[in-house]
Amino acid sequence: MASRVPRLDSVLGRVRLPRRPSALTAKTLSDSVARLSPVALVANPVMFVVELTFFVVAAMAVDPYAFVPAASPAERVFYVQVAAILLVTVWFSTLSDSLAEQQAKNTASSLRRLETEVPVKKVVTEGWERKVVPATSKSLLKGDLVMLDKGDVVPTDGDVLEGIAMVDESLVTGESAPVRKSPGDSLIGGSTVVSDTMTARITANPGESYLDQMVRLVESSKRPKTPNEAAITMVLFGLTGIFTIIILSMLGLSVELGLNTDLSVLIALYVCLLPTTIGALLPAIGLSGITRLYERKVVAKSGRAIETAGDTDVILLDKTGTITVGNRHVVEIIPMGGHTERDVGEAAFLSSWFDDTPEGRSVISVAYERGYVPRELNSLSLSEVYDFSANTRTSGVKIHFGSSFVLPKGSMQRVRRKFFVEDASDRGMHLSGEESEIVKGAPDSFLKVGFSVPEEFPGLVEKISSAGDTPMAVARDHQVIGLIRLRDVLKDGTKEKIDAVKAMGIRPVMITGDQPLTAKSIASEVGIDEFIPQAKPEDKFNIVKKEQAQTRVVSMIGDGTNDAPALAAADVGLAMNSGTEAAKEAANMVDLESNPAKIIDVVLLGKQLLMTRGAVTAFSISNDVAKYFAILPVMFAATLPALHSLNILGLGVHTAVLSALIFNAVIIPLLIPLAMRGVAFRPSDTMTLFLRNVLIYGVGGVIVPFVGIKLIDVLLGAL
Amino acid sequence: MTTKVEPQRPRPASYRPIVVLAVLSMLVCGLLFPLVVTGIAQGAFPYQANGSQATLNGRSVGSYLIDNNFTLPAFFHGRNESNPATASASGVDPDVPLSYALSQVPRIHNATGLPEATLIAIVTSHVQWTIWIGGDPYVNVLRLNLALIGDYPAAYSGYG
Amino acid sequence: MIDALQAFVVVAVLGAALGSGWALAPYVARVLAGSPTFLDRLLGPLEKRTYRLIGTDPSSGMGWKQYFFAALLLNVAQMAIAFLVLVGQGALPLNPQGFPGMNWELAFNTVVSFASNTNLQHYAGESTLSYFSQMGAIQFLQFTSAATGVCVMAAMVRGFKRGSANMGNFYVDFVRVVSRILLPLCLVAAVVMVALGVPQTLGGYITVKTVEGATQRLLVGPVASLVSIMQIGTNGGGYFGANSAYPFQNPTPITDILQIYLMLLLPTTLVFAFGELVGKKRETLPILIASYGLLAIDLMIAFIPSMAAVGPGIEARFGAFFSTFWTVVTTAVTTGSVNSSLAGNNPLAILSAFMGMVIQATPGGEGVGIMYMIMYIVITVFVVGLMTGRTPEYLGAKINARDVKLVMVAFLIHPVIILVPTVLAYATKAVNAIPGFSSLPTSVGFTQILYEFTSSAANNGSDFLGAAANTPFFNVATAVVIFVGRFAPIMVLLALSGSMIGRRRSESQTLRTDSGSFSLVLTGSIVLLAVLTFLPFLMLGPILTYFQGLVNFLG
Structure with a gap:
């Protein structure tokens, strides 16, 4: 039995938000009042009907005689009370809308940086000449070029065209360390350049950046209904229809059978029976779902995508960045075939000099620490560089010795001063005029190209791999001389998240370029059963297609151009903001923090959104049992005293209706926090969640109003 | 399972199955079936099939299943002859509750002179077995009266 | 309240219905799935000839609209035939009592009512309908409406079943349901009922002199065959105006229990067949628990009041117990036959009856x-x-x-x-x-x-x-x-x-x-x-x- 998964809040971790103002402000209040206009309410059938009934009862309070025999003039005070509660009921609903929308906007604008215009240096090409002209951010169109110097604010989303610079994205992503941006990287509007100069190409027209899209999505009036919202609206329409028929029939019968039921009491019953709770909170629930994503710096392009995320069956996780932090580091240098650790260390140093990957950097730093700085270092500038290629899966250098050497700048000099003092001849190294090819890379790739390998090589490779580490072979002149053991660092909290999605019946599949044994070891460490080792970019697309053919809903992350087809095919595609424009275009969500592990958060938040909708709907409908028992017996108290036996709550004849009506209104604001936060739950299997939520919101929905109405009745009786 | 889907709009030809099937179903369900049942019933269970008739002196005097409308004080009466407040649902209920039969014993005793104990014994010996499956005890009026006629020909000389 | 013996009888009858439903379901499912059954040798050739006569390709499936309109049109055509039989019965054979044709409004009401499996009767059959009408209009529509119900259900289930290409062929479903389910079951039930005292004759009403010398007519006729389909098909429209309160239609508590059982039989069978038809047997479980659970609740409510001795509107041989039991079951499966007058039932029995009819699925009509x-x-x-x-x-x-x-x-x-x-x-x-x-x-x-x-x-x-x-x-x-x-x-x-x-x-x-x-x-x-x-x-x-x-x- 797997260990108990903690509650959702602790799985997802607390969200740090940059100064989010409170949603409840005078502006929100006035907005909620403005929304009371019937024209604005038409979109919400339940609340619209409640408002209509308010007008009827208000009219009864003004002129009861117009409603004889359905209204009795003596009850004028009662009509005023009922009308007031009805109006408050509608207002609670509009208030929840306003609150949710304000909260969403606050969150969005806390992500969005300067709304005001910024001065920009636009680059204009005139003939053969480039000129920098001053302009404003709003005038920029897609394709325009801008010059960004230290201290400049990136006016809107764009790509780096020339130059390398450090950019502070903390306002947007919350990541405090400045990020290095080089040609091809994308820039988020709102971030600040903190060093150097670069030219960027604008990729969004005004009002089209992700942040603009984000703000549009949270304006409830413009937000299209998601499929589930549309379906719930159908339920609300249906229930409203049923209760309308019931009340009209009761009205007719009351007149025909001479029951003298007061019209306002019938209306009270009607409003109590209507699913006002879910009717009032449905828009707020949807908006809050979006807000919760924003709080985690994920921008969804549609509400539908969030819902679909909740339906995920298979989640494709990139090992790097999701399960492990990106940087693998060297933990061991293993010489083979009679070579020394120093031989291997120096060769690795040389082969990594031009390698900018985390692995390469780790090799240099470990070799440096251990003093394995090769004397060939000064020949490196004349060497031929073999960049890493996905085909050979190796990288390295070919060094030409003997020529005059040029010192590489800066650090090179320091290195030389410190280490380049020994005589190299005693180590039998290559002499001037010769060439040496030093390559490092995946062990199997050397076998493929026919390098000679020491006897112990395969065994060692397997040993390292099965321990979950990555072996990297180092070869000098077509001869493998040793291995380097690279170790992945598991990301904090990932295992919990993976446990959570597994508990909810979602299959995590790990995608990695590692070879199978390494992949297996890491996967099993975090509890993943399925993994795709040595994956090539196109594999993602194939997996998405394969799983979808099995009718499964697939969620994935992606960043490169290679990922775009897979992102587009996946049911939920989350692109990294650091990724390419094509990937972001193809995805239906973008993570501003570029944290691949976010995909899990997105899925769990999607589930929470659906759950919250279902819970409030079930609660709202279950409430009707108690309301029937509260109102029906006293409704006919005067004419049909025999029905008094059904007054199981023992409510006061004069207070029962008001009690039910007050409960019906008050439950809305009481549930606003639930609607905005989402239901709390412990990720677990479907049936456990089902039973738990049915008990809390279904059965609870039957019981709570009995207690609530009775309490209100006792209070009213005491007044 | 079949695989083809015909177009959704009815074609003229599609009225043929309707007409043919309507007629065919009437012939099979409406005529053939009841005729076959009648044949089997008359062959195997002629007594029941023809109404479970009671005979007295070789002639049919009615059905055990239908109230025989006794009105004379010497006979047990059915429910339907007395007052509407006790009327059965069918109006031809051939049975009476045990208590109702017993309540008539003094009247029959007065009319025939048969001892009440004897009458009570006859009534109780005719209680139907319905009580064994949870029903109320009842007696069949016609069986009761035919038993009286058969057992006490002197008292019922005009009928036996 | 009921005593332990009565409670046992209730449980036994429901248990028998559940047991037979469970046993029959695989067969019914095979019939509806078009799979081979043991009756093939007898019915196969007839069936093939029927399809040729009808002019349908049994392997061609229908979309939902086509299926629905085929069912609706066939029902209308059958109504038309029954209507002609009713209004023309005076000129038709098997009318020993010489009843005149029914007036057209009543005939219209009657055929709508019977073709829809409702069987609301604004006439008393024994004094209105000839034998030919009882058979060729009433029994006929009772078969076809029951069969239609089973067919549309089968079509609906096919839509829900994974991998279905269409809703099936209505004509094929109809022929198979009538020939392989309804006719065999009804034949057995009718013969058993005759053995237990239900008349089945075409010999005309019998006039006798009662013991006291009065003239009495015994209203016999083809009763058993009609009652069999009326209960099995959850139709409920009786041969007699008093329905199953009339002793010829329901002579003893045994036939009463038999008829309660027959009412439950096919609806219960279809509950079990649902799982088979939809390809996941376990999917029957929620339907079974909900339908029988609610039926049990209805029965409990109906049996709450103390049961008086045989009162007005209640037959002596049934008493309050069998009358209440029947009233709840007949509404739970929306059959609508009665063995008492409803007005003689206790208020909570009627409340339960309402619940059966507003839910319509406990387990509901055919x-x-x-x-x-x-x-x-x-x-x-x-x-x-x-x-x-x-x-x-x-x-x-x-x-x-x-x-x-x-x-x-x-x-x-x-x-x-x-x-x-x-x-x-x-x-x-x-x-x-x-x-x-x-x-x-x-x-x-x-x-x-x-x-x-x-x-x-x-x-x-x-x-x-x-x-x-x-x-x-x-x-x-x-x-x-x-x-x-x-x-x-x-x-x-x-x-x-x-x-x-x-x-x-x-x-x-x-x-x-x-x-x-x-x-x-x-x-x-x-x-x-x-x-x-x-x-x-x-x-x-x-x-x-x-x-x-x-x-x-x-x-």
Whole structure:
């Protein structure tokens, strides 16, 4: 039995938000009042009907005689009370809308940086000449070029065209360390350049950046209904229809059978029976779902995508960045075939000099620490560089010795001063005029190209791999001389998240370029059963297609151009903001923090959104049992005293209706926090969640109003 | 399972199955079936099939299943002859509750002179077995009266 | 209250129905799936010839519209034949009593009522219909309406089944259901009933001299064959006006128990067959638990009041126990046959009867009970399924807004066609045309009117009013309600099912609808949806009658 998964809040971790103002402000209040206009309410059938009934009862309070025999003039005070509660009921609903929308906007604008215009240096090409002209951010169109110097604010989303610079994205992503941006990287509007100069190409027209899209999505009036919202609206329409028929029939019968039921009491019953709770909170629930994503710096392009995320069956996780932090580091240098650790260390140093990957950097730093700085270092500038290629899966250098050497700048000099003092001849190294090819890379790739390998090589490779580490072979002149053991660092909290999605019946599949044994070891460490080792970019697309053919809903992350087809095919595609424009275009969500592990958060938040909708709907409908028992017996108290036996709550004849009506209104604001936060739950299997939520919101929905109405009745009786 | 889907709009030809099937179903369900049942019933269970008739002196005097409308004080009466407040649902209920039969014993005793104990014994010996499956005890009026006629020909000389 | 013996009898009868349903279901499923059965050697060649005669290719399937209109048109054609038989019976054979043709309005009312499996009767068969009409109009429509119900259910289930390409072929379904399910079952049941005392003769009414010398006519006829399909087909329209209270139709408590069993037989079988038909046997579980659970609750409610000795409107051989038992079952499967007069039943028995008719799925009428149950399942799955954090799915198909819309429409039909005419009956003063109505207590009178339309809408057919409702308003209103109550939900639910064909089905872990916990939630949700909709009205009717201390509805 797997260990108990903690509650959702602790799985997802607390969200740090940059100064989010409170949603409840005078502006929100006035907005909620403005929304009371019937024209604005038409979109919400339940609340619209409640408002209509308010007008009827208000009219009864003004002129009861117009409603004889359905209204009795003596009850004028009662009509005023009922009308007031009805109006408050509608207002609670509009208030929840306003609150949710304000909260969403606050969150969005806390992500969005300067709304005001910024001065920009636009680059204009005139003939053969480039000129920098001053302009404003709003005038920029897609394709325009801008010059960004230290201290400049990136006016809107764009790509780096020339130059390398450090950019502070903390306002947007919350990541405090400045990020290095080089040609091809994308820039988020709102971030600040903190060093150097670069030219960027604008990729969004005004009002089209992700942040603009984000703000549009949270304006409830413009937000299209998601499929589930549309379906719930159908339920609300249906229930409203049923209760309308019931009340009209009761009205007719009351007149025909001479029951003298007061019209306002019938209306009270009607409003109590209507699913006002879910009717009032449905828009707020949807908006809050979006807000919760924003709080985690994920921008969804549609509400539908969030819902679909909740339906995920298979989640494709990139090992790097999701399960492990990106940087693998060297933990061991293993010489083979009679070579020394120093031989291997120096060769690795040389082969990594031009390698900018985390692995390469780790090799240099470990070799440096251990003093394995090769004397060939000064020949490196004349060497031929073999960049890493996905085909050979190796990288390295070919060094030409003997020529005059040029010192590489800066650090090179320091290195030389410190280490380049020994005589190299005693180590039998290559002499001037010769060439040496030093390559490092995946062990199997050397076998493929026919390098000679020491006897112990395969065994060692397997040993390292099965321990979950990555072996990297180092070869000098077509001869493998040793291995380097690279170790992945598991990301904090990932295992919990993976446990959570597994508990909810979602299959995590790990995608990695590692070879199978390494992949297996890491996967099993975090509890993943399925993994795709040595994956090539196109594999993602194939997996998405394969799983979808099995009718499964697939969620994935992606960043490169290679990922775009897979992102587009996946049911939920989350692109990294650091990724390419094509990937972001193809995805239906973008993570501003570029944290691949976010995909899990997105899925769990999607589930929470659906759950919250279902819970409030079930609660709202279950409430009707108690309301029937509260109102029906006293409704006919005067004419049909025999029905008094059904007054199981023992409510006061004069207070029962008001009690039910007050409960019906008050439950809305009481549930606003639930609607905005989402239901709390412990990720677990479907049936456990089902039973738990049915008990809390279904059965609870039957019981709570009995207690609530009775309490209100006792209070009213005491007044 | 079949695989083809015909177009959704009815074609003229599609009225043929309707007409043919309507007629065919009437012939099979409406005529053939009841005729076959009648044949089997008359062959195997002629007594029941023809109404479970009671005979007295070789002639049919009615059905055990239908109230025989006794009105004379010497006979047990059915429910339907007395007052509407006790009327059965069918109006031809051939049975009476045990208590109702017993309540008539003094009247029959007065009319025939048969001892009440004897009458009570006859009534109780005719209680139907319905009580064994949870029903109320009842007696069949016609069986009761035919038993009286058969057992006490002197008292019922005009009928036996 | 009932005693332990009676409780045992109730459990035994329900148990027998469940046992036989379970045993019969694989066969019924095979018939509906077109698989080979043991009757093939006998019926196979006949069947082939029938398809050729009809002119249908048995391997061609239909879409939902085509299926629905084939069913509707066949029903209309059968109504037309039955109508001609009724109005023309004076000129037709097998009319030993020389009854004249039925007037066309009553004939119209009758054929609508019987073709819709309702069997509301505004006539007394023994004094109105010739043998030919009883057989060629009444029994005929009882077979075809029952078969139609099973067919449309099979079609609906096919839509929900994974991988179905179409809804099936209506003509093939119809022929197979009649020939392989209804006729064999009815033949056995009819012969058993004859053996137990139900007459079956074409010999004309028998005139006898009673013991006291009065003249009496014994109204015999082809009763057993009609009663067999009337109960097995959940039709309920009797040979006699007094229905199964009439001793020739239901001579003893044994035949009574047999008929209760027969009413439950096919609806229960279809509950079990559902799982087989849909390809997942366990999916029967929620339907079984909800239908029989609610039936058990209805029975318990009905048996709460103390049971008086045989009172008015109750047959001596049945007593309060068998009458109450019957009343609950006949409404739970919307058969509508009666073995007592409804007015003689206790108020809570009538309350239970209402519950059976407003739910329509406990286990409900032939086929349509399953259809309504699927409707409840879809709406329940939608609301509670969301709470599991996924878009709700039933049998792997996601429930979308259109599905919910259709379900809500199907659900709405019922309250509309019950409540609107009930109010109209009062508003137009049509109730005053019922003899003695004004002298009834309000609760009793209202119960009777509400029952009339509830029974019509649910295609049940039992009623309080009987011939008293033979007025223009009630004839027209009930005919409309019956027709809409039958075909509108069938159409809407077939549309729902038709849209499932070809829909992407997921295989993933989702809400288990075949679990005990879902079954309980389904039961609760049915009570919440169906019963709460009608609670205010039941409160003014049977519930008020009960609290007023009345023991029956005789006024």
